[in-house]
Amino acid sequence: MCGIVAYLGNKQALPLILSGLRKLEYRGYDSAGVALMFDNEIVVRKTAGKVSDLEALLGSNGYDKDANIGFGHTRWATHGEPNDTNAHPVFDDNNEIVVIHNGIIENYKVLKTRLEREGYQFRTDTDTECLVHLIRSHYKNVMDFETAVRLALAEVDGTYGMCVLSKFEPDKIIAARRGSPLVLGVGEDEYIIASDATAIIPHTRQVLYLLDGEMVIVTRNKFEIKTIHDEKIERELEVITFDLEEIEKGGYEHFMLKEINEQPDSITNTMRGRIIKDNGLVKLGGLINVTEKLKYAPRIIISACGTAWHAGLVGEYMIEQMCKIPVEVEYASEFRYRNPVLYPNDIMFVISQSGETADTLAALKEAKSRGADVYGIVNVVGSTIARETHAGVYTHAGPEIGVASTKAFTSQLTGLALISLMIAQYRNSLPHDEIKKITDELLRIPDKIKQILALNDQILEIARIFKFCQHMLYLGRGYNFPVALEGALKLKEISYIHAEGYPAAEMKHGPIALIDQNMPVIFIAPKDSTYEKIISNIREVKARKGVVITITDFDSDGPSEEYSDYIIKIPHTLEMLSPILTTIPLQMFAYHLAVLRGCNVDQPRNLAKSVTVE
């Protein structure tokens, strides 16, 4: 939820930390700060606001001159409002130890009471502050920085990705992880620790992902990985393969726009090497070892959050239709706490772009603890969820930086289509020629997306008309009901317009009361098995003076044209693949509306890209 960058080497630390923080700002952007080690004195500068506000605060005060050890933090507030005081780094009483932290210390109240009794004064409202006082309190007894950190972490409940500096051992950074990601980059005579690799690859491609319960102790020319119980860990460095250009805007005004436009490529990458050319069958290397389990699974549970959960809903339709296996889709945040019943041989798929979402990870662990096999559909290679699952499929959509998920979603849908087809092959639940028909069409999807992207000007014009609207309803049926949910989520998260997604037929059971000339309704109505029904729903809205925007396909002229005020025509595809196409104009519409309203589409208020707190 927060972004962390730490540096120890021979270069000036500050510019490096700031550029890393800018890359990690998608993780949180309500306050930012740095701590730099100057000749045995730690200097902290922090402020409410974004990294640019921090840069303005630092101005040209020469902080960049000498320090080549330090760290920085960009925050998404959990405890304590986002103001200057609660920004990280957080000092101890004497400004001798300083901490940055991503996560939540769950037992902070108990710890705080005890530490206050010991005489420590709390100056912030953060849970993090008890961590720094706790380290200080242990340091007083053991007089060893590393031992003090270890003893403090042993007392902490909750999650952390944290870094700590101490003026007692100024050439050392200690970082530790439980539940919040940390990566160590190993360069030539320099080390960078960050919440994800994007802040590291400008400097080195050699990395080591810390696992839960591990800490890294970085000194000049040396690093050591240990568990927080002081057991040494030997692990090979890994090499990052993605390029810097992939995480830069590449001439687009926003990451979201870039990522929308990347979808022909990201989907091609999701399919690459997975559809066998000669026979059109599907082969997913990451699931090969669990073929038998998938073949005989009595039930599949899909668990995820937000957009990934919407992908899961589409997956439910796909798997049930093609594989004839019952599927349940669960909000990860609910699954964990409702004592779920799992049958022997049940399989869970978790879906996550970041691979770090705390709720999804908790659901995964819950299912594993109840004996289920859990497989991942994950974008970020090497992420926690990818590592924790028994098997899985990477979506290979490339880094997604915009907080609103776009290309990750369509790659998840593509991945789910491939998984459904592969299970159908194992189970013989779909004839071969039917599978080939679907994979042939999948291969045509990237070109069809290009045709939709070419509708940009038309979609922008429609967005202009609705710039000032306050509410919007999204309606779809069958495979496109989850797309209605996704379209509404996209709109509300980046434009702050209130939007609801509904199954179109449910409208008459309540939401129809909202319809009047001030309620624009977006219908997702490609010519599929529910087309005639949805046309009736469009009529019902028009009869009540609602304003109708319809997403439909080239083939479907007639009723949808007649009753729609605005119509966006996209290419036709198979029903089960239609969400991959219908979702694109909704992403473009939300994007344009948000930009027209002056919203920060890449960093919408109150949100963060990777939600690593429960």
Ligand code: M6R
């Ligand atoms: O990284 P994940 O896919 O696990 O993230 C899940 C949700 O937090 C995410 O999809 C969120 O809903 C997006 N902001 C939606 O655009």
